Amino acid sequence: MIxxxxxxxxxxxxxxxxxRLARPPVNALNPALIAALAEALRAAPxxxxxAMVLSGAPGRFSGGLDLPELLQLGPSELRAMWTGLFxxxxxxxxxxxxxxxxxxxxSPAGGTILALFxxxxxxxxxxxxxxxxxxxxGLPVPEVLxxxxxxxxGSRQAERLAVGGILLGPEEALRLGLVDEVxxxxxxxxxxxxxxxxxxxxxxLAMATTRRLARRPLAEAFDALDAAAVDGVVTAWSGPxxxxxxxxxxxxxxxxxxx
Amino acid sequence: MIxxxxxxxxxxxxxxxxxRLARPPVNALNPALIAALAEALRAAPxxxxxAMVLSGAPGRFSGGLDLPELLQLGPSELRAMWTGLFxxxxxxxxxxxxxxxxxxxxSPAGGTILALFxxxxxxxxxxxxxxxxxxxxGLPVPEVLxxxxxxxxGSRQAERLAVGGILLGPEEALRLGLVDEVxxxxxxxxxxxxxxxxxxxxxxLAMATTRRLARRPLAEAFDALDAAAVDGVVTAWSGPxxxxxxxxxxxxxxxxxxx
Amino acid sequence: MIxxxxxxxxxxxxxxxxxRLARPPVNALNPALIAALAEALRAAPxxxxxAMVLSGAPGRFSGGLDLPELLQLGPSELRAMWTGLFxxxxxxxxxxxxxxxxxxxxSPAGGTILALFxxxxxxxxxxxxxxxxxxxxGLPVPEVLxxxxxxxxGSRQAERLAVGGILLGPEEALRLGLVDEVxxxxxxxxxxxxxxxxxxxxxxLAMATTRRLARRPLAEAFDALDAAAVDGVVTAWSGPxxxxxxxxxxxxxxxxxxx
Numbered sequence: 001m002i003x004x005x006x007x008x009x010x011x012x013x014x015x016x017x018x019x020r021l022a023r024p025p026v027n028a029l030n031p032a033l034i035a036a037l038a039e040a041l042r043a044a045p046x047x048x049x050x051a052m053v054l055s056g057a058p059g060r061f062s063g064g065l066d067l068p069e070l071l072q073l074g075p076s077e078l079r080a081m082w083t084g085l086f087x088x089x090x091x092x093x094x095x096x097x098x099x100x101x102x103x104x105x106x107s108p109a110g111g112t113i114l115a116l117f118x119x120x121x122x123x124x125x126x127x128x129x130x131x132x133x134x135x136x137x138g139l140p141v142p143e144v145l146x147x148x149x150x151x152x153x154g155s156r157q158a159e160r161l162a163v164g165g166i167l168l169g170p171e172e173a174l175r176l177g178l179v180d181e182v183x184x185x186x187x188x189x190x191x192x193x194x195x196x197x198x199x200x201x202x203x204x205l206a207m208a209t210t211r212r213l214a215r216r217p218l219a220e221a222f223d224a225l226d227a228a229a230v231d232g233v234v235t236a237w238s239g240p241x242x243x244x245x246x247x248x249x250x251x252x253x254x255x256x257x258x259x
Numbered sequence: 260m261i262x263x264x265x266x267x268x269x270x271x272x273x274x275x276x277x278x279r280l281a282r283p284p285v286n287a288l289n290p291a292l293i294a295a296l297a298e299a300l301r302a303a304p305x306x307x308x309x310a311m312v313l314s315g316a317p318g319r320f321s322g323g324l325d326l327p328e329l330l331q332l333g334p335s336e337l338r339a340m341w342t343g344l345f346x347x348x349x350x351x352x353x354x355x356x357x358x359x360x361x362x363x364x365x366s367p368a369g370g371t372i373l374a375l376f377x378x379x380x381x382x383x384x385x386x387x388x389x390x391x392x393x394x395x396x397g398l399p400v401p402e403v404l405x406x407x408x409x410x411x412x413g414s415r416q417a418e419r420l421a422v423g424g425i426l427l428g429p430e431e432a433l434r435l436g437l438v439d440e441v442x443x444x445x446x447x448x449x450x451x452x453x454x455x456x457x458x459x460x461x462x463x464l465a466m467a468t469t470r471r472l473a474r475r476p477l478a479e480a481f482d483a484l485d486a487a488a489v490d491g492v493v494t495a496w497s498g499p500x501x502x503x504x505x506x507x508x509x510x511x512x513x514x515x516x517x518x
Numbered sequence: 519m520i521x522x523x524x525x526x527x528x529x530x531x532x533x534x535x536x537x538r539l540a541r542p543p544v545n546a547l548n549p550a551l552i553a554a555l556a557e558a559l560r561a562a563p564x565x566x567x568x569a570m571v572l573s574g575a576p577g578r579f580s581g582g583l584d585l586p587e588l589l590q591l592g593p594s595e596l597r598a599m600w601t602g603l604f605x606x607x608x609x610x611x612x613x614x615x616x617x618x619x620x621x622x623x624x625s626p627a628g629g630t631i632l633a634l635f636x637x638x639x640x641x642x643x644x645x646x647x648x649x650x651x652x653x654x655x656g657l658p659v660p661e662v663l664x665x666x667x668x669x670x671x672g673s674r675q676a677e678r679l680a681v682g683g684i685l686l687g688p689e690e691a692l693r694l695g696l697v698d699e700v701x702x703x704x705x706x707x708x709x710x711x712x713x714x715x716x717x718x719x720x721x722x723l724a725m726a727t728t729r730r731l732a733r734r735p736l737a738e739a740f741d742a743l744d745a746a747a748v749d750g751v752v753t754a755w756s757g758p759x760x761x762x763x764x765x766x767x768x769x770x771x772x773x774x775x776x777x
């Protein structure tokens with residue numbers, strides 16, 4: 001069964017539901033896509049999905065936040081966007097069923113954020129990048145994301161990668177543990193579906209209980225994420241350093257789009 | 260000096276005492292073996308042992324819990340068994356002298372549990388397996404074991420291995436850090452004795468003090484292990500999912516034994 | 519600009535200030551060098567340095583504590599020395615600007631301690647050693663150093679390395695994460711300067727904010743370091759085990775110096 005929601009394709013493969021980002025050209029995250037994805041993630045288990053795969057377009061998983069659109073937002077809309085984004089990641093971290101992320105191409109910043117708290121990450125081989133390059137564009141990395149990153153790569157590599165805003169190719173991401181597997185582009189989604197289906201062969205109660213225990217620190221990372229933390233992100237975004245960098249990038253993107 | 264206790268061989272190699280599991284055919288853990296091993300571990304330092312090596316039979320370190328016997332136990336015996344098993348692991352985690360585990364062969368589940376909290380693990384090369392495959396047989400992995408596993412392989416690999424109930428061969432176990440060294444089968448015990456003897460050449464007070472500090476988080480993992488945690492394990496064991504799986508395995512083992 | 523302070527050379531390379539240990543023959547840490555280095559570290563940011571590189575002599579970063587001199591100290595001087603040394607490491611851990619350590623040669627014990635809490639470590643290739651070998655000379659490793667070591671290599675390797683007092687060559691140190699990079703001796707300082715300069719190309723506020731968040735656990739490790747912890751170190755140092763070992767080493771060093 002395939003449903004088209006305009007921003008997401010929802011495809012059921014037996015008990016595994018694929019949520020495929022479908023906002024061309026690069027699946028940039030704007031408030032509408034964030035809301036649609038959060039809603040789809042929350043709905044899936046209630047509609048019978050026993051696991052989910054989050055995927056993107058071939059070559060483009062997600063280019064991250066939609067800077068041109070976000071730079072038009074007023075303060076309260078901006079705050080709502082960040083609250084929504086953190087809520088989306090929390091929904092992944094606390095999902096009652098496993099979530100596999102199929103990084104089908106370029107996945108910097110916001111693209112990586114969607115993958116940090118999932119159960120498993122498969123990345124396409126090739127000239128694609130993954131990582132938290134927020135610092136490079138003038139945005140501090142919020143603490144909750146540092147914790148998710150440290151869960152995957154350890155506290156030292158999380159420090160190095162986040163402070164430097166470093167992007168990694170698939171092989172280096174695999175070596176450090178930021179992704180779990182690298183596959184040819186056209187095998188990324190099938191392998192993600194296969195990994196999820198294999199996990200579902202386990203005795204379900206034992207698997208779910210162990211999963212909840214092992215992932216509890218990830219869920220708890222969001223307990224400290226209060227209004228003040230969101231304020232911090234909004235303040236950083238609105239400051240002169242970030243605004244200068246973000247507008248420069250948005251202008252470059254605009255030229256490309258019209259060039 | 261060698262003593263035969265019926266379930267364990269106790270062999271002193273100078274200041275290093277070897278405790279060799281001796282319950283054929285596979286050193287399955289039943290209440291009697293758990294009690295004998297805990298007693299021997301606690302007695303060794305008071306009888307002059309400066310370090311211990313825990314070993315098994317060639318090819319069979321321990322097959323884990325003795326399912327056919329445990330499935331005969333009533334609720335209070337079952338609770339006593341789990342309390343005893345956790346007490347045994349805690350004795351390893353808090354041992355005043357170093358404990359090296361010589362994984363002399365197959366060591367799934369209960370076999371691995373004995374190794375998680377030791378000072379050093381050497382595994383036999385070959386077609387042997389190590390890992391917490393509890394989920395595969397319908398048992399959730401208790402939190403204290405997740406902590407021990409995460410100490411060795413990091414929080415992300417602990418999540419992946421425990422939730423999937425994954426067993427590893429020696430090379431993969433070495434690569435992930437679940438074991439510290441791989442050796443040919445007939446060298447596993449000699450190398451374990453050698454590692455312990457080498458550690459004993461250090462200035463003893465400085466070594467013991469540093470050891471206690473570095474291992475304190477392992478000891479503290481057991482402070483949260485209260486009656487409720489044991490209840491959780493007993494409840495899971497007694498539920499329909501685990502009972503169905505465990506009886507199926509026990510039946511298979513019974514056929515093999517009489518086949 | 520180069521300033522000679524007698525114990526340190528201070529060399530400004532644009533916005534990156536190099537602090538080069540200059541206490542022949544092996545840059546042994548005595549109260550005077552500890553005080554000079556702590557003062558220079560604290561002063562640099564107020565004098566315009568945007569990053570620092572800590573380096574040593576070619577082949578000799580630092581031989582660690584100056585045992586012959588320290589063995590002459592009375593109890594209150596000894597306590598002041600340790601308080602000063604912990605204060606120095608804390609200054610590195612909490613430095614408002616990045617600190618890169620250029621391990622230009624042998625760097626055991628005290629040499630390694632200076633590197634644990636820095637932002638990045640580059641070690642010279644060759645027959646040089648790095649590691650916390652305190653236990654080998656009869657000194658327990660204080661908890662704050664265990665935490666710094668675990669940040670770099672994980673809790674299990676920190677346990678193994680510290681309890682055994684193990685020194686590592688550059689390749690093994692790189693493999694375990696104790697250092698971040700290995701370079702030919704004459705490239706160690708240029709690469710450290712280059713790494714620092716590259717980090718300074720990031721938007722400064724986002725970099726500094728992320729750096730502070732990611733390194734907060736390192737800073738917090740020092741909050742638990744109270745007078746009782748310093749007492750513990752001084753007591754261990756003054757005990758018969760450490761005194762016997764330390765005097766034996768000092769006598770050997772004395773013979774070499776006069777041999």
